Amino acid sequence: MKAVLVENLEKDYGKVKALKGISFEIKEGEIFGLIGPNGAGKSTTLKILATLLTPTGGRAEVFGHDVVKEGDEVRKLISYLPEEAGAYKNLKGIEYLQFMAKLYAKTGKSYEKMLELGVKLSGLGDRLNDKISTYSKGMTRKLLLARALMVEPKLAILDEPASGLDIINAYSIRQTIKQFAREKGITFLVSSHNMLEVEFLCDRVALINRGMIVEIGTPKELKEKYEAENLEEVFMSIIGGKQAVEVFE
Amino acid sequence: MSDFWILVMKELKDLLRDKGLIFGIIIVPLIIYPALGQMMQVGFEQAQEETKVVLVNLDEGQYGDLLIKALETAPNVTLTKIDALSIDEALQKAQEENYNMIVIIPQNFSRAIENNQKAQVEVYGTIRGISGGMREAVSEGRINAVLTVLNEYLAKLKIQQNMEGDPEAILKPIDAKSFTVIKGRIVAVPPSLVANLITSQSFSMPIVIFIMIILVAQMSAGSMAMEKENKTLETLLTLPVKRITIVAGKMVGTAVIGIIAAIAYMIGMRNYLGSLTSSAQVGITLEELGLTVTPQGAALFVLIMFLAMIFALSFAMLLAVFAEDTKSANTVVSAGIMPLTFPTFILMFADLETLPLAIKYFLLAIPFSHPILASRAMLMGEYSTMYASAVYLGVLSVLMLLITARFFTTEKLLTAKLRLRRRG
Numbered sequence: 212m213k214a215v216l217v218e219n220l221e222k223d224y225g226k227v228k229a230l231k232g233i234s235f236e237i238k239e240g241e242i243f244g245l246i247g248p249n250g251a252g253k254s255t256t257l258k259i260l261a262t263l264l265t266p267t268g269g270r271a272e273v274f275g276h277d278v279v280k281e282g283d284e285v286r287k288l289i290s291y292l293p294e295e296a297g298a299y300k301n302l303k304g305i306e307y308l309q310f311m312a313k314l315y316a317k318t319g320k321s322y323e324k325m326l327e328l329g330v331k332l333s334g335l336g337d338r339l340n341d342k343i344s345t346y347s348k349g350m351t352r353k354l355l356l357a358r359a360l361m362v363e364p365k366l367a368i369l370d371e372p373a374s375g376l377d378i379i380n381a382y383s384i385r386q387t388i389k390q391f392a393r394e395k396g397i398t399f400l401v402s403s404h405n406m407l408e409v410e411f412l413c414d415r416v417a418l419i420n421r422g423m424i425v426e427i428g429t430p431k432e433l434k435e436k437y438e439a440e441n442l443e444e445v446f447m448s449i450i451g452g453k454q455a456v457e458v459f460e
Numbered sequence: 461m462s463d464f465w466i467l468v469m470k471e472l473k474d475l476l477r478d479k480g481l482i483f484g485i486i487i488v489p490l491i492i493y494p495a496l497g498q499m500m501q502v503g504f505e506q507a508q509e510e511t512k513v514v515l516v517n518l519d520e521g522q523y524g525d526l527l528i529k530a531l532e533t534a535p536n537v538t539l540t541k542i543d544a545l546s547i548d549e550a551l552q553k554a555q556e557e558n559y560n561m562i563v564i565i566p567q568n569f570s571r572a573i574e575n576n577q578k579a580q581v582e583v584y585g586t587i588r589g590i591s592g593g594m595r596e597a598v599s600e601g602r603i604n605a606v607l608t609v610l611n612e613y614l615a616k617l618k619i620q621q622n623m624e625g626d627p628e629a630i631l632k633p634i635d636a637k638s639f640t641v642i643k644g645r646i647v648a649v650p651p652s653l654v655a656n657l658i659t660s661q662s663f664s665m666p667i668v669i670f671i672m673i674i675l676v677a678q679m680s681a682g683s684m685a686m687e688k689e690n691k692t693l694e695t696l697l698t699l700p701v702k703r704i705t706i707v708a709g710k711m712v713g714t715a716v717i718g719i720i721a722a723i724a725y726m727i728g729m730r731n732y733l734g735s736l737t738s739s740a741q742v743g744i745t746l747e748e749l750g751l752t753v754t755p756q757g758a759a760l761f762v763l764i765m766f767l768a769m770i771f772a773l774s775f776a777m778l779l780a781v782f783a784e785d786t787k788s789a790n791t792v793v794s795a796g797i798m799p800l801t802f803p804t805f806i807l808m809f810a811d812l813e814t815l816p817l818a819i820k821y822f823l824l825a826i827p828f829s830h831p832i833l834a835s836r837a838m839l840m841g842e843y844s845t846m847y848a849s850a851v852y853l854g855v856l857s858v859l860m861l862l863i864t865a866r867f868f869t870t871e872k873l874l875t876a877k878l879r880l881r882r883r884g
């Protein structure tokens with residue numbers, strides 16, 4: 212079964228056309244990367260799949276469930292990490308994980324397991340007993356990532372998961388994602404503008420620019436097709452020097 | 461431009477682009493409050509309407525007719541005469557016909573005056589429903605004014621004629637004996653005192669309700685806005701929980717705090733206002749008037765309070781959908797809820813029944829009028845009005861809840877006020 216099916220997806224915010232009809236599929240257990248410059252429409256796509264936004268046109272399905280008509284069903288299967296997210300500041304880190312685990316876990320035993328995994332994934336140790344308001348940006352991000360992964364969803368939708376993390380933490384989260392995909396069969400949809408991260412992490416990637424998908428394939432395929440050393444070069448030759456300068460300046 | 465002005469301009473731009481703020485600080489004061497003021501004025505004018513008096517004349521002499529004439533010529537008083545053979549019969553007839561003000565001129569009224577003895581008129585005010593007796597109190601005042609004028613006239617006459625007898629009876633020939641008919645009982649207490657007592661008891665209610673409604677509304681809107689501000693909302697909305705559960709969970713959480721706050725306020729206000737108006741001043745207690753709160757009445761009252769609060773909560777949450785942060789949430793809520801609570805203050809001074817129909821139904825349509833009305837209905841044992849209030853509020857709250865939940869299933873919550881944002 213396909214984990215994700217996106218067909219001619221369109222999204223307008225008033226006059227702004229954020230998505231102009233994109234299509235792609237993700238197989239179960241795959242790590243799929245959505246890459247593109249700022250404002251390309253990555254977060255918009257992810258929000259639609261996370262049932263937060265309603266598409267203007269086209270359709271999107273998660274494990275066969277329509278994200279618009281069967282929002283409740285979809286939400287049972289996914290775990291979404293927003294690009295910019297916070298946690299309840301007056302709670303302690305551990306309380307936040309407990310709160311989330313209680314909502315997802317069906318039994319007391321799975322709750323304990325989930326919480327234990329969350330504590331481990333967060334890597335926050337004793338600091339979990341402090342209020343979240345005392346956390347640094349990266350610490351909060353680690354907490355949110357831990358909660359997104361500890362629930363072991365069928366599909367994890369992560370919007371720039373490593374943003375704000377240092378190299379070591381970014382590395383370890385990539386390892387965790389890979390491990391979760393291999394061992395637990397969890398499907399990942401990840402957005403990023405860090406090409407090297409994507410190349411290392413993803414089984415397949417889609418390049419999105421100005422609301423359209425311009426290229427799709429495995430990192431290897433893309434590199435061969437464009438005779439490039441790495442994805443960054445692929446990206447540059449597709450999107451073009453001029454805009455790329457605009458983007459990365 | 462100096463740095464100062466650059467900062468001022470930025471501040472103005474930032475504030476004036478906030479639609480909620482514009483609505484709250486400009487539209488509401490400019491348009492809604494004058495309209496409300498107009499309405500309240502009409503309400504007050506109407507509360508001063510004609511006093512309709514039913515008169516039973518058991519006297520056969522000239523002074524009874526004189527009193528009738530005096531009442532007929534008095535401003536704002538219209539007189540209807542009915543026939544009865546005794547006071548009991550007169551009262552019974554008045555009861556049947558739903559007259560609320562009765563003046564009875566007893567037998568021997570004229571003879572007493574002629575003999576320089578004290579003559580007595582009996583005035584009965586029937587307090588019914590949830591009016592709180594304000595209308596009867598006004599009527600009583602008007603009748604007393606007529607009697608004062610008449611007394612002065614008669615006293616002058618008697619002194620001129622060098623009458624001898626009880627000096628009291630010469631200086632004040634006619635005494636008014638006022639009774640109140642309440643809950644089917646006649647008590648020898650003037651309607652004005654009873655009205656005073658009832659209103660003083662329910663005076664704190666609108667204030668408590670006002671504070672409480674604003675408080676819980678701010679709280680629930682604030683908690684919604686906090687979710688947006690702290691960027692926890694998106695995560696919350698993707699959890700495997702039904703949207704209505706999220707709304708209900710937030711509401712009940714706030715309602716619990718709201719009820720605790722309401723109880724604290726009620727106790728505090730009771731002590732505060734209790735020092736201003738006590739039943740000791742009036743000399744009678746509600747219990748003596750038969751105005752006791754039964755468990756049924758109390759239960760209904762709490763239910764009505766709770767429903768009004770639920771309505772306020774979901775309404776505030778709906779408003780908060782359009783607010784971006786806590787600051788604009790507060791303004792939007794004040795702008796939305798205040799106009800709904802202010803008019804209910806009319807009920808502190810005016811009798812719902814005497815207001816023009818349009819205003820009466822407008823007030824009845826406002827959910828926050830009902831707890832105030834219920835506080836009086838509870839004393840008067842008017843349970844049918846309370847049931848009606850509860851049903852109305854129940855329907856309204858459920859509707860509001862559904863509308864709010866409906867908004868939670870759309871993307872409005874996330875996009876309603878978000879500005880175009882571009883990084884990099």
Ligand SMILES: Nc1ncnc2c1ncn2[C@@H]1O[C@H](COP(=O)(O)OP(=O)(O)OP(=O)(O)O)[C@@H](O)[C@H]1O
Nearest residue numbers: 224227229248249250251252253254255878880881
């Ligand atoms: N709430 C909104 N209202 C109006 N326009 C929006 C809104 N959110 C996004 N947009 C517009 O939609 C387009 C796509 O935005 P989106 O957030 O999906 O980009 P992105 O690829 O995630 O970019 P970034 O790398 O900066 O996160 C942009 O042009 C953006 O301005």
Ligand SMILES: [Mg+2]
Nearest residue numbers: 253254255294
């Ligand atoms: Mg984005």
